[in-house]
Amino acid sequence: MSTNTVAVMLRKANPGEGSRSTRFKHFIGDYGILVIFALVLVFLSIAAPNFLTVDNLVNVVRQSSIIGIIALGMTFIMITAGIDLSVGSVVGLAGMVFAILAPASGGALWVPLVAGLGVGLLVGFVSAALVVWGKILPFLATLATMAIARTAALVITDGQVVSGLSEPAEWLGSGFIGPIPVPVIIFVVAALICDFVLSRTKFGSHVYAVGGNEESSKKVGISAGRVLFTVYLIGGALAALGGLVLTARLNGAAPTAGLTYELQVIAAVVIGGTSLFGGVGTIRGTVIGVLLLGVVMNGMNLLGVSSYYQQGVQGLILALAVLLNRWKSD
Numbered sequence: 001m002s003t004n005t006v007a008v009m010l011r012k013a014n015p016g017e018g019s020r021s022t023r024f025k026h027f028i029g030d031y032g033i034l035v036i037f038a039l040v041l042v043f044l045s046i047a048a049p050n051f052l053t054v055d056n057l058v059n060v061v062r063q064s065s066i067i068g069i070i071a072l073g074m075t076f077i078m079i080t081a082g083i084d085l086s087v088g089s090v091v092g093l094a095g096m097v098f099a100i101l102a103p104a105s106g107g108a109l110w111v112p113l114v115a116g117l118g119v120g121l122l123v124g125f126v127s128a129a130l131v132v133w134g135k136i137l138p139f140l141a142t143l144a145t146m147a148i149a150r151t152a153a154l155v156i157t158d159g160q161v162v163s164g165l166s167e168p169a170e171w172l173g174s175g176f177i178g179p180i181p182v183p184v185i186i187f188v189v190a191a192l193i194c195d196f197v198l199s200r201t202k203f204g205s206h207v208y209a210v211g212g213n214e215e216s217s218k219k220v221g222i223s224a225g226r227v228l229f230t231v232y233l234i235g236g237a238l239a240a241l242g243g244l245v246l247t248a249r250l251n252g253a254a255p256t257a258g259l260t261y262e263l264q265v266i267a268a269v270v271i272g273g274t275s276l277f278g279g280v281g282t283i284r285g286t287v288i289g290v291l292l293l294g295v296v297m298n299g300m301n302l303l304g305v306s307s308y309y310q311q312g313v314q315g316l317i318l319a320l321a322v323l324l325n326r327w328k329s330d
Contacts (some may be wrong), residue, residue: 015054033271033285036317037292044295047262048302056298058181064294066185066242066249068287070261071268072194074304075286076231078269079198079210081278082131082138084232086123087265089149089237092121093260094240096153099162102169109168116244117237124236125147126227146262146273150328163252173248183245195283209232212276267314268293271321273292292317 044051070087077084094116101112123145130141175182198204209217210227218224242261245255272289274281293314300310 005113011123021230030037030078033273033288033292033321035108036320037288037295040292040299044299044302048299051299051302056302058179058184060298061184061291062181062296064290065181065183066246066265067261067268067293068187068240068290069190069245070242071265071272071286072123072190073231073235073291074265075193075194075271075272075274075281075283076198076207077138078211078266078274078276079163079207079278079281080228080231080232081214081231083142083230084127084148084235084239085142085251085262086127086149087235087242088258088261089146089153090120090236090239091243091246091254091261092253093123093149093153093156093200094243096156096162096255096259098169098247099165099253100156102165102318104164104166106166109166109172112169113244116167117240120238120240120243122236123239124232124234125229127236128232131232132225150255153257157255159255161252161254165248165251170248170251173245173250183249186241188247190241192282194234198283203230204225208279211280213279221288255325262316264293266277266295270318272323275319275325276322 010083042162050056070091071122074087097119098112098116101107102113104110126148127138127142127145130136130144131138134141136144171182173183177185197240198207206217206222207226209220210224214224217227243258246257250257268287268289270276270289271283271292272281272285272287296313297310298318300313305313
């Protein structure tokens with residue numbers, strides 16, 4: 001009697017066992033990160049008395065908003081089974097251009113805004129061209145654009161910091177609308193738009209189709225190249241927007257700004273449930289991933305945990321998220 005026959009007989013003898021196991025697996029895969037998030041919140045509310053204050057919670061979201069804005073674009077890219085290592089360099093380059101064009105002497109805010117976002121679109125276009133036309137792996141293509149963008153940021157000002165922004169430009173990172181910080185509003189609005197595009201539009205369904213199986217998507221008439229170009233443009237523009245908000249918040253730009261941001265962004269997206277192999281992921285999950293990382297970092301600061309351990313904790317959370325996603329897919 002073969003092993004497969006035995007397995008079939010066992011399933012017939014225990015018809016509910018497989019279904020219960022499957023339901024449990026999907027529950028952990030779908031809600032495991034939410035459970036971890038809830039447990040972290042409970043632990044920090046007990047261990048750190050200042051954690052649940054309104055000021056601290058607002059601060060957590062404000063600090064997470066820049067990584068969150070960039071992570072929204074990365075979600076589109078990773079759902080197509082791609083990756084973008086250039087986002088940190090785009091933050092630095094776009095922020096530098098924004099700071100140069102928005103001096104304290106004033107001027108129209110739309111000029112530095114458009115120029116900064118244009119930088120992100122340009123880098124995204126180059127990355128997409130290398131991937132789609134050059135047939136280069138996304139990892140290698142964006143590694144190249146990462147180096148190019150970082151070099152451009154250093155060359156523009158000879159490695160010097162540009163400080164002092166106009167009041168309207170500074171408001172973008174430090175202002176409030178009522179009691180809510182402007183960066184938080186930008187993050188929430190961007191997340192709502194991205195969620196709508198990804199979950200409610202034909203383009204969103206095409207993104208999932210290309211990530212699930214690019215060759216099959218071509219057979220049903222989807223232009224995979226056009227989809228890939230679009231997602232890298234979205235990723236570049238949102239990385240640039242994150243850079244503008246960061247520059248405005250710091251009231252200046254450094255050519256090294258955004259260094260290692262790509263690692264934090266990828267971690268947040270994966271923690272939120274987006275598959276490294278494409279075809280799976282949501283904006284809502286990414287938002288949870290961003291907030292989880294932000295809460296953990298804030299909690300460790302409140303508890304006085306050494307900065308030497310903080311990246312290690314992020315790595316452990318990332319490893320756990322990957323294991324949960326992999327377990328669900330098996």
